Amino acid sequence: MTSIPLFHVLILSSLLFVIGFIGVVARKNTLFMLMSLEVMLNAVGVAFIGAGSVWQQADGQVMFILILTLAAAEVAVGLALLIRMQKKYRSLDIDALNQMKG
Template identity: 80%
Template sequence: MIAIPLSHILILASILFVIGFIGVITRKNTLFILMSLEVMLNAVGVAFIGAGSAWQQADGQVMFILILTLAAAEVALGLALLIQMQRRFKSLDIDNLSKLKG
């Protein structure tokens, strides 16, 4: 079986990360910002898995499991924040986030 070169994997991860970063910078909708953050986390995960595969180490898979745990926590907190924003302001605009006070 022919292995995919590490450079191709890192290029794919870089492209995914840049797409996610552009989504975070340009969007005003909080839901789209959270989805862009997920794309960025998945790009980092692809880079870890690819590097671990190229170096024949399980460290990349372990780091990806930690990234998935972080992503799950981010989704839980982000959705709670979205529900609060929708209830109070009837909008998911990120500018309304500064009006939320504990």
């Protein structure tokens, strides 16, 4: 990779990551939290691909594929839990889940 500086790639990935994180923190809707998590993971993918192309290694892409696996697994569990929550609480508001504290 010649023309795109690594620095800028990392900045882009950080930006996306922060946006995702803000989404996870700020949104009350669990579905949006899961989506924001996807944004975060995606941002990590950007960083890995960028780094891989800087070092001219395939490792970055391998890591991206592994992250893809993780994202799939996470979404599966997350959505299943979401359905469970919808059934149980009739709401997706994450703030409903605060029985345990102290």
